[in-house]
Amino acid sequence: MRSSFRLLLLCGLQLCILVPIEANDFSSFLSANASLAVVVDHEYMTMHGQNIRAHFEKILSDIIRENLKNGGINVRYFSWNSVRLKKVDDNSVMVKSIVHESTTNHITPISLILYKINDSLKGQKKRSALRQALAQFAPPKHELKQQQFLVVSKFHDDIIEIAETLNMFHVGNQWMFFILEKVRRDFDAGTVTINLDEGANVAFALNKTLPDCQDTLNCTISEVSLALVTAISKMTVEEQSIYGEISDEEWESIRYTKQEKQAEILEYMKDYLKANSKCASCARWQIETAITWGKSQENRKFRAAPTRDAKNQNFEFINIGYWSPLLGFVCQELTFPHIDHHFRNITMDVVTVHNPPWQILTKDSHGVILEHKGIVMELLKELSRALNFSYYLHEASNWKDDYSITTSTSSNESDELAGSMTFRIPYRLVEMVQGNQFFMAAVAATVEDPDHKPFNYTLPISVQKYSFITRQPDEVSRIYLFTAPFTTETWACLVGIILLTAPMLYAINRLAPLQEMQIIGLSTVKSCFWYIFGALLQQGGMYLPRADSGRLVVGFWWIVVIVLVTTYCGNLVAFLTFPKFQPGVDYLSQLPRHKEISQYGLRNGTFFERYVQTTTRDDFKHYMARAQIYGNSQEENIEAVKQGHRINIDWRINLQLIVQQHFERDKECRFALGKESFVDEQIAMIVPSHSVPYLHLINSHIDRLFRMGFMERWHQMNLPSADKCTGKSSLRQVTNHKVNMDDMQGCFLVLLLGFMVAFAIGCGEFWYHHLYVHKTSRQPPSSVFTT
Structure with a gap:
């Protein structure tokens, strides 16, 4: 208890010396002395009956006189009765809110919960009390809550055992245990954590205080005072060396502020106490932390041989530093290194298979993977960077027992189907993942019945839809293209107004009251008809009526001609640019109307085949009842599709790849994809069933990559996009359409x-x-x- 009060006293002393101040009216130790305020706990003096203040005054004055060679210190002493350093409340349960953040900022409030367990409990009562206290923090199933636990109890082994049954040791939680025995040199952290799975963040503070240590308050006061005096003296010497080389203006711009000065003095004091402290070296707590993440899936080249048959057979406990009353924590490593450094750049074993465009492997003649790319591989690279691990790729098709490598035989490339599927996973890959020797399977796999699989799926990295491919509908014949701009009713009205306008023009010209107003060229109905017809064809007219009535008829007729010709020409250009096609198959439900399609095809091993077994859509069931399952390019019979006798169902991206390949070869669009996309097939990666803590970690980063747009970019880079026969490329092709003989045959027929x-x-x-x-x-x- 005495050492505890010493710690509080020393903390109060340092705070009074080095409290940060916003103002900066203190220029430097060259022009003013340092001020030191000493506050002594009144309750401590009363309890021990010692004149601590008198001892401190003598010790500090002697140290200043003998050791302060540069600068000066003004000391003031206080022993206020109102100053109290309160003890911790003894209630069994105390909940104090430390920081309350607004819920609108989406920041989880930080709270401190203290529990006290009755030390006198034994057996089942003790375990029941511990379980009741811990059960409140147990995470729900399939949920990862991030919590921090500080355990100061002699029941640490029971707490670890009970918390493990509640799934409270995972990658998100942090556990610090203080082993309270005064001398515990035989403590084995591996034995205490024998049932923990890897991924746990656990550290132990071991009491390394020497039992025969003799420590006095005067000695501690002397060390701290000497450290302070030495720091101030060193700061003064440094300021003198700088001040003598520069001007006053430069000194005002570069000198320390009070806050910078107090931080510098504190660093000097720490360095001095680390090198020269003797009084408090006996009070010491050693910190050991567990290095656990990825140890079972680490590359076998670096994996240590297990020393015990237990879950934590690969745990490694390292000494990261110590704690002492004066120096606080002195650590060479983080207390929980995995929280910040994740997998600490260890090398993981990752299994994969070649399956473009998801996993594209480039190998040499010996089967060694030289390059890997594709959607899944890009995701693996980003996970490696974010979670701080490197990886070594193993191809499942090249593995046999005892990890020997054999050369796999390749099939005839000309017989392979375009595109890829992810519904069926190689059995060898599943077998390798089940052994829990691989960190993950970097493959794209269809998510199906996840609760009945011997492995776990990650969050979906892609959603693929099915569609169908058919022959592109033929263009409607353009032999009557010249009649297309107007409907039949419009053409009939046009003929009618010509037949009506010609007699009216003749009558008005004939009935003119003066002989000189009558035009000889419009004296017959025939002449008027050819005048009206010529104006319609924009040939103009040789005659113009002299009477106002005739001129009004001709003027309004020319207005009609302008509207008709302009509308006709504009629509004719549109019909020439955008060809009209015969009705095609846009939706699967339209198939019964197209009797010319007699063959239905479906790629072997698709999720669609399994989905139809549980669907209620009749058009899907009708298709499956007649479908021919194909597994190679001959059975795919894409030529029958091109001729219009067959329809095939596949992933939309696979069908786009087929269209793109044939367009590049034939330089024409012969296929069409259905407007309907159906059956969402979720694609994910695979992790071992024992890697649930890492699964939550991987999923959180996949979700982040989706929100940042990386997944969409990788899909655009690797998956077939809208080809030259559809989408924007198709519109560009229509815009650049050259008028051919099919377009102009109607024009020549009109001339003929x-x-x-x-x-x-x-x-x-x-x-x-x-x-x-x-x-x-x-x-x-x-x-x-x-x-």
Whole structure:
């Protein structure tokens, strides 16, 4: 108890010396002396009946006189009755809120919960009390809560055992145990934690205080005072050396503030006490922490041989430092190194298989992996960086018993299907993951029945949808393209207004009241008809009515002509640019209407086949009842799809890859993908079943990568995008469309029709002139008699 009060006294002394002050009116030790306020606990003096103040005054004055060679110190002493250093409350349960943050900031409040267990409890009552206290902090199933526990109890072994059954030792929790025995040199941390799984963050503080140590208050006061005087003297010498080399203006800009000065003095005092402290060296607590993360999955080259048959067979406990009353914690390592450093850059064994575009492996002639890329591999690289581990890749297809490597035979590349699937996982890979010797399986796997698998899935890294591929519908014939801009009703109205306007123009010209207002060129209905028709074709007119009524008819007719011609030309350009196609298969439910499609295909080993067994969609069941399951390119029969006799269902990205490959080869779009996408297939990675703590850690980083946009970018880089036959590329192709013979055949047919009609009318005119006009001209003129 005495040493505890000494600690409180010394802490009060240091706070009075080095309290930070915002003002900066103290220039330096060159122009003013340091001020030291000494406050002595009144309760401590009363309890021990010692004149501590008199001892302190004598010791401090002697040290200042003998050791302070530079600068000066002004000391003032206080022993206020109002100063109290209170003891801890003795209630069994005390809850104090230390920091309350606004819930709108989404910051979890920090709280301190203290528990006191009755030391007199024995047996089952003791274990029941411990379980009742710990059960409040046990995490729900499949949830990772981050909590910190400081255990000061002689029941540490029971607490560890009970907390382990409550799943409270995981990567998120931190446990510090104080072993309270005065002398405990035979403490074995490995024995106490024998049932813990790896991933636990646990540290022990061992009492290393020497039992025969003789310590006095005067000695401690002398050391602290000497450290302070030495620090001030050293600071003064440094300021003198700098001040003599620069101007006053420069000194004002670079000199220490009070807060910087107090931090520098504190560092000097710590260095002095580390090198010269003797009085308090007997009070000492040694800190040991466990290095646990990834030890069972570490690369076998670096994995230590297990020394005991237990869960923690690979735990490594290291001495990270100590605590003493004067120096506090002196550590060479963090108390819980995994919290900040995660896996501490150990090398993990990771198993994978070649499956583009998820995992793309490049190997040399000996089967050694030289390069790896793809969506899953990019994710693995980012997890390696974020969780601070390196990895060594093993290919599952190249492994046999005793970890020997064999060369796998490759299938005929020309017979392989385009794209990839993730529904079926190689049995060898599952067998290797079950052995818990690999940190994870870096493969893309379809999430299915996770509760019945001998491994765990991570969060989905991708969601793939199914669609179908068919022949692209043929274009509608453009032989009647010239009639497409207007409907039949519009054409009929156009003919009607021509037939109506020509007689009206003739009548107005004929009924003009003055002879000079009548135009000879519009004196017949035929002439008026050709005038109206010529204006419609923008040929203009040789005649213009002189009467105002005639001019109004012609003027309004030209307005109609402008509207008609402009609308016709604009729509004609649109029909030339955007071709019209025959009805195709946009949705799976439309298949029964297309009798020409007689073959249904489905890739072997798809999630869609399993999904149809539980779905209620009749169109899916109808498709599966007629589907031919294919496993190679011959059975896929993509030529039948191109001819319009077959339809295949697959991942949409796989179908896009097929369309893209054929477009690059044939330079034309012959396939179409359905507008409907169905059956969301979730893709995830695999971790061993015993790696539940790491699973939460991996999932949190996957979620972060999704929110930061990395996953979307990796998908865009590795998966087929909208090809040149669909999407924006298709629109670009339509925009750059060159008018071909199919587009212009209707135009030439119109010209041919015009030639034929002109030829027929010319023959009629020739016949009429030959038979009627010529015959009339050969008759003798009749005699005229006048009476």
